[in-house]
Amino acid sequence: MNPIVFAIPVFIASILVEVWIARRRGVKAYDTADALTSLHLGVLSQVTGLFVKLAVLGIYTAVYNHWRFTTLPISSAWVWLAALLVYDFFYYWAHRMGHEVAVLWAAHVVHHSSEFYNLSTALRQTSSGWIFGWVFYLPMALAGVPPIVMVGVALIDLLYQYWVHTEMVGRLGWMDRVFVTPSNHRVHHGQNDYCIDKNYGGILILWDRLFGTFADERDDEKIIYGVRSPLRSLNPLWANFHYYADLWQSTTQVKGWRRKLHVWLGGPGAWTGEPLPHFDGSQYQHYRPGTPAPIAAYAALQFALLVPCVVHLIATGPALLLPELTLYALLIVASTFTVGALLEGRRLSARIEQARGMLLGLAFTLLPDWFGYEAPVLLRATVLALTLGAALWLEKNIKANQWETT
Numbered sequence: 001m002n003p004i005v006f007a008i009p010v011f012i013a014s015i016l017v018e019v020w021i022a023r024r025r026g027v028k029a030y031d032t033a034d035a036l037t038s039l040h041l042g043v044l045s046q047v048t049g050l051f052v053k054l055a056v057l058g059i060y061t062a063v064y065n066h067w068r069f070t071t072l073p074i075s076s077a078w079v080w081l082a083a084l085l086v087y088d089f090f091y092y093w094a095h096r097m098g099h100e101v102a103v104l105w106a107a108h109v110v111h112h113s114s115e116f117y118n119l120s121t122a123l124r125q126t127s128s129g130w131i132f133g134w135v136f137y138l139p140m141a142l143a144g145v146p147p148i149v150m151v152g153v154a155l156i157d158l159l160y161q162y163w164v165h166t167e168m169v170g171r172l173g174w175m176d177r178v179f180v181t182p183s184n185h186r187v188h189h190g191q192n193d194y195c196i197d198k199n200y201g202g203i204l205i206l207w208d209r210l211f212g213t214f215a216d217e218r219d220d221e222k223i224i225y226g227v228r229s230p231l232r233s234l235n236p237l238w239a240n241f242h243y244y245a246d247l248w249q250s251t252t253q254v255k256g257w258r259r260k261l262h263v264w265l266g267g268p269g270a271w272t273g274e275p276l277p278h279f280d281g282s283q284y285q286h287y288r289p290g291t292p293a294p295i296a297a298y299a300a301l302q303f304a305l306l307v308p309c310v311v312h313l314i315a316t317g318p319a320l321l322l323p324e325l326t327l328y329a330l331l332i333v334a335s336t337f338t339v340g341a342l343l344e345g346r347r348l349s350a351r352i353e354q355a356r357g358m359l360l361g362l363a364f365t366l367l368p369d370w371f372g373y374e375a376p377v378l379l380r381a382t383v384l385a386l387t388l389g390a391a392l393w394l395e396k397n398i399k400a401n402q403w404e405t406t
Contacts (some may be wrong), residue, residue, distance in 0.1 A: 001048075001117060001315060002196075002315065003155060003158065003315050004046060004314055005311055005314050005315045006156075007159065007366065008307065008310070008311055008314075009117070010121060011123060011249075011309075012307065013161070014119055014399060015035075015118070015119045015120055016120060018030075018119050018166060018168055018341060020169065021168050022167075023120075025168075027167065027168075029116065029117070029166075029167055029168070030116060030118055030120070031116055031286075032188060032287060032291070032296040032297075032300060033234055033291045033296060033299070033343045034114055034116050034120075034234075034287075035113065035116070035120040036052075036203050036234075036296075036299050036300065036339070036340075036343065037114070037119055037124070037234045037236065037239070037340060037343070038114055038123055038124035038304055039123055039303060040303075040336035040339070040340055041110060041123070041124045041126075041127075041236050041239055041240070042123030042124060043306070043310050043332060043333075043336055044055070044089075044127045044236050044240065044333060044336060045125035045126060045127050046310065047127075047313065047315060047329045047332055047333060048127040048128075049130075049389075050313070050314070050317045050318075050325065050329065051329075052130045052326075053130070056130055056134045057147060057151065059138075060132060060134065060137065060138065060140075060141050060147055060150060061144065061147045062143075063118070063138055063141040064141040064145075064146065064147055066143070067141070067142055067381050068141060068142055068143070068144040069142060069143060069144060069145040069343040070143070070145075071074070071144050072144045072145055072146065073106055073223045074146050074148060074149060079149060080149060080152070081144070081213045082150050082327045083140065083145045083150065083153045084156060084157065084202075085112075085152040086140060086145070086156055086199070086202055086212075087137065087140065087150070087154060088154045088155055088202050088203045090140070090159055090209070091136075091150075091201075091202040092200050092201055092202065092204075092207040092208070092211075093136060094136035094137075095108075095134055095200040095202065096197075096200045096211075096213065097136075097186075098129075099200070099268075100197070101265060101266075101267070101268055102247055102249065102263065102264055102265065102269075102270070102271075102331040103132070103264045103265065103268055104132060105243065106128070106244045106246075106247060107126045107127060107129040107131065107132070107133075108129065109227060109243045110124060110125065110126040110127075110239055110240055111124050111125060111126060111137050112189060112226065112227050112381040113226065113227060113230075113231040113239055114225065114226065114289060115224075115225055115230070115286050116225060117165060117166070117167055117189055117223075117338045118165060118166060118167065118223045119162065119165055119166055120163065120227075121161045121165045121189070122164075122165035122396045123162075123212055124218065126240065127240050128240060131133065133300055137150065137154075144238045147350075151246045155331075158202075158205055160180075160203050161180070161185075161202055161203075162281070164180055164181055164182045164184070165182070165186040166182050167182070167184065167186065167191075168182075169181075169182040170182075170183065171183050171217070174192060177209075178205065178206060179203070179204060179205055180199070180201045180203055180204065180205050181204060181205070183217045184199045184201070184205050184208075184214075184217070185199060185215050185221065186217055186223055187199050187215050187216070188200065189223070189225050189226075189227075190220060190224060190225060191223075191225065191226055191227065191228055191279050191284075192223055192224060192279055192281060193279050194215055194221070195215065195223060195277060197213065198213055198214065198215035199214060199215060199249070200213055201215065206379060213302070221262065221281075222281060224279070224284050226282045228276070228279065229246075230287060231287070232287045233344070234289060234340045234341075234343045234344045235337065235340050235344070236336050236337065236340055237337060237343065240385075241364075243352075244297075247263055247264055250271060251263050251264070254271060259271065287327060289343060289344050290345060291343045291344075291345065292299075292397075294397060295342060295343065295345075295397070296343065298342075298390060298393065298394065299339050299342060299343050301386075301390065302335065302353075302357065302390070303339070305386065305387075306332065306335055306336075306381070309332055310332060311314040311332075312370075312371070312373060313325075313328050313337070313371075314327065316371065316378045320371065324371060328371050331360065334356065335360070337398040338352050338353040338356050339353060340355070342364050350394060350397070351398070353394065354391050354394045354395065357387050357390055357391055357394075358387060358388065358391045359390075360387065361383055361384050361386070361387025361388065362384070362387075364380065364383050365380045365381070365383060365384040
């Protein structure tokens with residue numbers, strides 16, 4: 001069983017707790033549309049993983065089986081601890097290259113595209129990082145780290161990074177000097193001049209101190225989150241591919257294969273030769289699509305209905321036939337697109353979302369099973385009532401033009 005299945009309820013519960021704490025403190029830590037976009041991107045990342053993780057693990061396993069220098073015992077606690085330390089070291093460099101090489105930044109920019117910093121931001125993950133990310137960890141296969149150990153320490157490193165995405169936790173004394181903490185990682189997500197390309201560590205901030213990329217959070221300068229070229233979209237597909245599109249467009253604007261390669265392999269924007277301009281936080285304005293509160297509430301309900309499907313897909317995906325897996329994945333992905341378009345206030349999206357909700361609700365209710373799951377009658381009736389009620393509610397708001405943004 002994929003451990004993420006058990007982590008998802010913890011993620012959702014902790015996000016709700018953080019929302020409650022932020023409201024109690026009077027802190028504007030969340031925007032519903034932004035948070036839902038982060039969650040949609042997390043869903044896309046997990047769905048994509050069902051199709052590519054086995055291939056990536058297969059490459060690691062092949063290198064381990066045929067070219068490892070030694071064999072390390074799986075049962076040794078020291079092997080696990082050493083592997084976690086080594087993985088975190090390679091993660092530092094993979095993460096750093098993700099900021100310093102344009103084609104790698106095209107994948108990683110997804111994670112930085114939120115203009116808020118909260119636990120939902122941690123789930124704003126790329127769907128294309130697998131293309132090159134696996135390369136950085138092949139030395140562990142050569143060193144004899146068994147694939148199961150590699151998978152385990154990678155999961156530990158990833159899950160550790162979840163809790164540091166919050167403004168609700170302040171400085172933590174000595175921990176800030178050794179580990180990646182909320183204070184350290186807030187700097188990493190900032191657009192401020194002193195925040196750029198700093199604090200890459202996954203678990204240990206010691207790597208940044210060792211390699212000169214550490215910056216301490218400043219008490220006298222408010223951090224502005226996001227990227228210098230803002231996404232300004234709630235479309236999860238565009239969030240994943242917009243920077244690749246920018247690189248392609250830039251490639252067409254330069255002459256000579258060396259300059260074209262430099263667009264992709266140089267630093268982000270380095271091909272222009274222009275230095276990064278000074279960032280004036282006082283002039284910054286958040287992206288506000290103007291999503292009406294009722295529409296945001298509807299979108300939150302649709303995501304709540306989507307979560308069990310995502311958990312079910314992740315849990316049963318390996319057992320499904322490829323056509324079934326592909327169809328299930330496409331239904332979930334399409335749901336994130338249509339709800340994202342609705343949050344942006346696109347006129348046609350209201351009708352498309354209305355049709356999507358009704359069709360999926362009817363399919364779940366009337367089909368003999370839902371991709372192997374035989375739902376009880378009460379659950380079928382509840383889902384049908386919710387989807388039809390939501391469709392009627394959307395119809396009312398369509399006529400009132402409440403979905404349109406200003």
